[in-house]
Amino acid sequence: MGKITVGVLALQGGVVEHISLLQKAAPYISSPDTSKSDFDFDFIQVRTKNELAACDALIIPGGESTTMSIVAQRLGLLDPLRDFVKVQGKPVWGTCAGLVMLAEEASATKKGGQELVGGLDVRVLRNRYGTQIQSFVADLRLPFLGETDTTPFRGVFIRAPVVEEIISPSAEAVTPGDGKKEPVEVMGVYRKPSEGGEDDDIVAVRQRNVFGTSFHPELTSDIRIHVWWLKQVLDAVGEQKTGQGAGVQVDLPV
Known part of the structure; x- marks a missing residue:
């Protein structure tokens, strides 16, 4: 498969933190044939x-x-x-502000609104939990990290958005040919203790090639989500280049 180039949009925000965790995550992905590897990562x-x-x-x-x-x-x-994101369908992951950028709609924007990239058929609510001084860390159960995993992921929430609604895709957003588009998959929720556990805030979603999290995995030392996402990247690149998944093995760190 050759070199796999993974970029981090470096306009503002936690760029070096993501690259650091990607570099630490890469060794946890290996070929089934341990005697050789037909791919190599380049993070830019x-x-x-x-x-x-x-x-x-x-x-x-x-x-x-x-x-x-x-x-x-x-x-x-x-x-x-x-x-x-939308035409080439390459794998994209947005964290916090990145999730907002990848949403089709956003609430509580500044006057005049803001331009979005889109790709996720969701409406996000910006700053769901308040200002910078109201930032917090919470244990999250994220089933996509493995059914047997019992170690919660420590989610860092800083002026974090949440997905307040999954919306219907626009006519131009459907997949050509069959007129359908893959639905949004809820990948993680946060149950705020003070709200009695009655309502779960959606804090991680995926739709086709697009993944989004409300929280900041890059601000922790936990590389599990980065390992998981790199596996999705390799499968997608393998599908595009060879017509089948990459066939890589992943051992999530504990």
Whole structure:
């Protein structure tokens, strides 16, 4: 399969933190034939259209989504990002502000709204839990990390958004040919103790090639989500290049 280039959008936010965890996660993915490996990772910062075009997958990090949107627009990156996500269908992961950027709709935006990349048929509510000083860490159960996993993931929430509604895809967003689009899959929820556990906030979702989390895995030392996501990247790249998944093995760290 050769080199797999994974970019982190480097306009603002937790760029180096994501790259650090990606570098730590990569060794946990191996070929079934341990005597050789037919892929190699290259992790880069992305600030230009040419750098984006070189990527097989992309992370949009946490930060401030309005600032990211403005900078991306000034650099002429918004349309290339939309093409990367919606037309080319390459794997993309957004954390916190990145989730906002990847939503089709956003509530509680600043006056005049903001440009979004889209790709997830959801409406997000920005700053669900308040201001910076109301940031918190919470144990999350994330079944996609493995049915036998009993170690909670420590989710860091900083001015975090949540998915307040899963919306119907627009006519132009459906998959060509069959007129259908894969539904949004809820990957993780947070049950706020003070609310009596009656309502679960959706804090992780996936739809086809797009994955989003409300919290900041890059601000922890826990690499499990980065390992899991790199596996999704390799499967997607293998499908595109060879017509089948990469066939890699993953041993999630404990």
